Amino acid sequence: MLIGEKKIERPFRWGIVGGGKTSQVGYKHRLGAMRDNTSFVLTAAAFDIDFERGREFGKNLCMDETRLYPDYQTMFAEEAKRPDGIEAVDIATPNFLHYEACKAALEAGLHVICEKPLFFEVEQGLEIQKLAEEKGKIVCVDYGFSGFDLLSQMRHMILNGAIGEVTMVDLRYAHGFGCDPTGDTQAEGQMWRVNPAKVGRSFVLGDLSTHTFYMSEMICPQLKLKQVLCDRQSFIKTRAPLEDNAYVLMRYENGAVGRMWASCVNAGDMSSQHIRIVGTKASLEWNDMHPDELRYEVQGQPVQTLIRGMDYLCGDALEYERLGALHYTGLIESWSNLYNRFAVAMDAKNRGDEETLKNLVYPDLAHGIDGIRWINKCVESADKGAVWVDFE
Incomplete structure (x- = not known):
C-alpha cells in the first residue's frame, strides 16, 4: 500500500509550461505531481501566454513570484543559472507547442513530461527520442487514466x-x-x-x-x-x-x-x-x-x-x-500514481539503473x-x- 513515503531520495524540482487559469488539465497535472510531495515540488512556471494573468495565477498558488516567467524559453534559461533550478518540466500546452517546448527542455538538460498527443509527426517523435538518448533524459506522456x-x-x-x-x-x-x-x-x-x-x-x-x-x-x-x-x-x-x-x-x-x-x-x-x-x-x-x-x-x-x-x-x-478497500478512488489517484512512476523513472535514469527502467510500466516516449x-x-x-x- 502506498502511503506517501518516498520512493526516491528526494523530490524533483519541477516546472510547468501552460496549465494556467484557463487550462482544462493544469489542475490535474499539479494535483497528480504533488499528491505525494516526495515525488515533485512545483518550483517554477510559465503558466500563460498572457504573462500578467499567469503571474497572478502563480501568486494565488503561493508560488515565488520571481520564478514565474513569461515563456518557457525564459524559464529554462533563468532556472539553468540557479543552483536550485528545476530538474524536470511538464508541458501542458496546446498540441502545436509540444515539439518545440519538448526539444528546448531536453536541450536545457531537463526531464520532460508532456501532454498527449506528443507531436504531429512520427519523425518529430524519433528526433526527440534521439535527443533524449543523447542527453540521458526521460520523456513521459500524460496518459492520465493509465494509473x-x-x-x-x-x-x-x-x-x-x-x-x-x-x-x-x-x-x-x-x-x-x-x-x-x-x-x-x-x-x-x-x-x-x-x-x-x-x-x-x-x-x-x-x-x-x-x-x-x-x-x-x-x-x-x-x-x-x-x-x-x-x-x-x-x-x-x-x-x-x-x-x-x-x-x-x-x-x-x-x-x-x-x-x-x-x-x-x-x-x-x-x-x-x-x-x-x-x-x-x-x-x-x-x-x-x-x-x-x-x-x-x-x-x-x-x-x-x-x-x-x-x-x-x-x-x-x-x-x-x-x-x-471500501474507500473509493478517482482520476486524481490515477494521475498521482502515474507521476510517482515518472519520478521513479527519472531517478533511475539519473542513476543509470536500466533494470528499473526496463521493468517499470509507464507511458514513455516510445x-x-x-x-x-x-x-x-x-x-x-x-x-x-x-x-x-x-x-x-
Missing part, C-alpha cells in the same frame, strides 16, 4: 493466461460534452482543440482515443497492431475537417481483432471509457466510471467482480493502492510515438475512404 490500479491487474491476468489467448479488444472513449458547439468559440480551453493549426489532423482521435489506445497497449503488451481502418465524421459541421466521432477497426499480428469508438457527441453519456478484452477462455471488462471494479467473466461460470485494494489482487495492482502513429494512420485510412492501412 488506475485495476489496469495493472488486467495486465497481470492477461499475461498469466487467466483469459486464454486474446481474440478481441473492444475500446471506447465516447462522451457527450461536445454536443453543444458554442464551446468551440467561447471556451478558451476548447477553442484550440477544434483549430487544425493548433491541434493537428484530428480532434477526438487525438484528444480522446490516444488515452484508450495506450491503455490497451499497457494491458495487452503482447499484442502488436498490424492494420487499422477508420471512418470519421464531423456531426458539428463547423468542425470539419476535424472529426467529433470516429470508428476504428483493428487487426493484430496474432490474428486478434479490435475496435475503437471515439466521440464527443455521444449525447447524454457520462461514462467515458470502457475496455473489454476477450480471450479464448474468459473476458475482462473495466469502466472508468467504476474504476474500483473489474469484471472477470469465465465462460460457463458466474461473473466475478474484483475490487481494488483486496488482498487477492496481484502485487502490481496493490503497489500503488492508496486508500484501502508509447507517445505510437500515439502519433495511431492518429495519423487513422486519419490516413479515413481520408482514403475508410480502407485498411498498415500500422507501421
Whole structure:
C-alpha cells in the first residue's frame, strides 16, 4: 500500500509550461505531481501566454513570484543559472507547442513530461527520442487514466493466461460534452482543440482515443497492431475537417481483432471509457466510471467482480493502492500514481539503473510515438475512404 513515503531520495524540482487559469488539465497535472510531495515540488512556471494573468495565477498558488516567467524559453534559461533550478518540466500546452517546448527542455538538460498527443509527426517523435538518448533524459506522456490500479491487474491476468489467448479488444472513449458547439468559440480551453493549426489532423482521435489506445497497449503488451481502418465524421459541421466521432477497426499480428469508438457527441453519456478484452477462455471488462471494479467473466461460470485494494489482487495492482478497500478512488489517484512512476523513472535514469527502467510500466516516449502513429494512420485510412492501412 502506498502511503506517501518516498520512493526516491528526494523530490524533483519541477516546472510547468501552460496549465494556467484557463487550462482544462493544469489542475490535474499539479494535483497528480504533488499528491505525494516526495515525488515533485512545483518550483517554477510559465503558466500563460498572457504573462500578467499567469503571474497572478502563480501568486494565488503561493508560488515565488520571481520564478514565474513569461515563456518557457525564459524559464529554462533563468532556472539553468540557479543552483536550485528545476530538474524536470511538464508541458501542458496546446498540441502545436509540444515539439518545440519538448526539444528546448531536453536541450536545457531537463526531464520532460508532456501532454498527449506528443507531436504531429512520427519523425518529430524519433528526433526527440534521439535527443533524449543523447542527453540521458526521460520523456513521459500524460496518459492520465493509465494509473488506475485495476489496469495493472488486467495486465497481470492477461499475461498469466487467466483469459486464454486474446481474440478481441473492444475500446471506447465516447462522451457527450461536445454536443453543444458554442464551446468551440467561447471556451478558451476548447477553442484550440477544434483549430487544425493548433491541434493537428484530428480532434477526438487525438484528444480522446490516444488515452484508450495506450491503455490497451499497457494491458495487452503482447499484442502488436498490424492494420487499422477508420471512418470519421464531423456531426458539428463547423468542425470539419476535424472529426467529433470516429470508428476504428483493428487487426493484430496474432490474428486478434479490435475496435475503437471515439466521440464527443455521444449525447447524454457520462461514462467515458470502457475496455473489454476477450480471450479464448474468459473476458475482462473495466469502466472508468467504476474504476474500483473489474469484471472477470469465465465462460460457463458466474461473473466475478474484483475490487481494488483486496488482498487477492496481484502485487502490481496493490503497489500503488492508496486508500484501502471500501474507500473509493478517482482520476486524481490515477494521475498521482502515474507521476510517482515518472519520478521513479527519472531517478533511475539519473542513476543509470536500466533494470528499473526496463521493468517499470509507464507511458514513455516510445508509447507517445505510437500515439502519433495511431492518429495519423487513422486519419490516413479515413481520408482514403475508410480502407485498411498498415500500422507501421
